[in-house]
Amino acid sequence: MLWFVLLFGLMTLVTGICAISVRNIVHCALFAVVFFFGIACLFFTLRAEFLAAVQIIVYIGAIAILILFAIMLTHDVTGEAAGGMIHVGGITGGVVAVAVAGSIMVALFRESLIRNSQSLVERTAAAPQVSVKTIGEALMTPYVVPFEVVSILLTAALVGAIVLALEQRPAKKEGS
């Protein structure tokens, strides 16, 4: 599995870097698609098939398509007008990002947790798989309150998105 993890991880990392650094915004969105797919592959290596499938459905099938949709509605059809690379505080931002990632990495490799985890055996195929049924039962029994809260959040987001994106009717009538 190690080589698969390395392959997917590096693929995800490279496409992630491309996604935030390429000038053409449509290219950015498509690199982001590959990034999301790489994350789904990593989920597969972790034996979380359900989450991997959900990741592909939600991120690639919905969010990335919405992003592409938004790009096509707000940009030149060719997508070439990408906006400037780096704004005034951009370099500072880059330094901050590198510092955050670097400090997490330093913390990780100093922490005894990781050194000790070398001895943690990888879960074998014989170990009980977490099936979709288990997940469903967990969502409906101990996690039912967060589940309901999330459903309210989703409804609110749905209504909010429609209200935000809807054109003001009176303004439209005046124009026409």
Place this chain on the structure above:
Amino acid sequence: MMVLAEIAPPTLGLYLGFGALFFGVGLAGVLMRRNVIIILIGVEMMMNAANLNFLAFWHYNPNPSAVMGQMFAIFGITIAGAEAAVGLALVIAVYRHFRGVNVDQMNVLKG
């Protein structure tokens, strides 16, 4: 190299390291770009990195029946979906108002 491949399973540290890198990449996207849509992509990347960590901790959990890591990842993905929907609706609304989606255009507090 071959011997290494056969004896060494991927460790928790590997996943956490990748998670940290992805988080850094997403953060850099948020802080460095001007385009709102790319900022949104960066936020989604950071969410993904967090979900990867949740699942890595779940996978290396010595108690195999615990599903908490998966639950966190599920809720994380759900919230990311809601966030993307609202975010993109905002992008459309902002575009309609300013005829552009760069953050440095949005410096007028009054509508």
Place this chain on the structure above:
Amino acid sequence: MMTEPMIAGLWTDTVSFFGVHAVAVVLLKIAVVLFALLGLVSYTVLAERRISAFIQDRLGPNRVGWFGLLQPVADSFKFLLKENVMPAHVNRIYYVLAPCIALAPALLTFIVIPFGNTLAGEPMVIANLNVGVLWMFSIASLGVYGIVLGGWASNSKYPFLGGIRSSAQMISYEISMGLSLIPVFMHVGSLNLTEIVNAQSHRWLFLHPNLFLAFLIFMISSFAETNRLPFDLPESEQELVGGYHTEYGSMKFALFFLAEYANMITASALMVTLFFGGWQVPFALPESLSHPVTWLAPFVFQPVGFVYILSFFLKMLLFLGVFIWIRWTLPRFRYDQLMNLGWKVFLPMALANVFVMGIWMALSV
């Protein structure tokens, strides 16, 4: 270089994870299914042309070979020998990539569909995934990219409009398609397609009233997902010239064309698997086939597995026929009608269906 140990490492990982035998068998199955699928695709195109001709009281292609049966061969040579035109204004990389992206998901979806029981002890499914249906949805959702990219890369207004239309249409109908299947999972208790087929050995799922409604929603949504005629807004010839593939020609157009038919085949296979018993033979229980029923005796070969594969295949052809029949008899929807149907009719209907199914199950326990 890192690549060589990496490839070797990936190979060792694969073999140690699955075993050499399993890898070889899976590769064989992939090869057989791929060739069968592509052959079926080209003959579906012929069937569409012949059946449309029949519906419109014409003859259709009947010159090449016996009843025109060699027409697909002639067509493929025609497509291959045509000049490969690349318009000057397109985005070259995505222009070439888009048809490939359109075809791949249609073929990938097929790997979770069980097309037979067992043959020589091997289950007749390429990958028996526990999250089979979710996998199918996740791969099917990638199909939009081919069309959107094709429309965008063509850099011309009609393809672009087609691409925009298709992304909105496919996202909308994916939701009702996904929700329509939830009663099936509630009934069977699994997302694994093999288990769904096994659960139908005595009673096919469409006989259940809730699941029949689910089947109707699923079927109509899959017409929209495959961009077939009552819902072929992304390519509507009369409004958008040809929609997303206006700027395409020769083999690249052929790939889009094949993708549409491959999607149709996959959708038919799914309807058969989910609602019509998959590879089960009608009126014959699996137990009874091991000692053949009298009226089936002439058809039962020594390995009974072939009968199941044949049964699956025939049912699938029936649904392909329905796809073609509907295309040539119904007019196209208007775009607002399409969106209303998806969001205001099917979505609430599918949700209500889940609810009613839950009550049904609670009462029948």
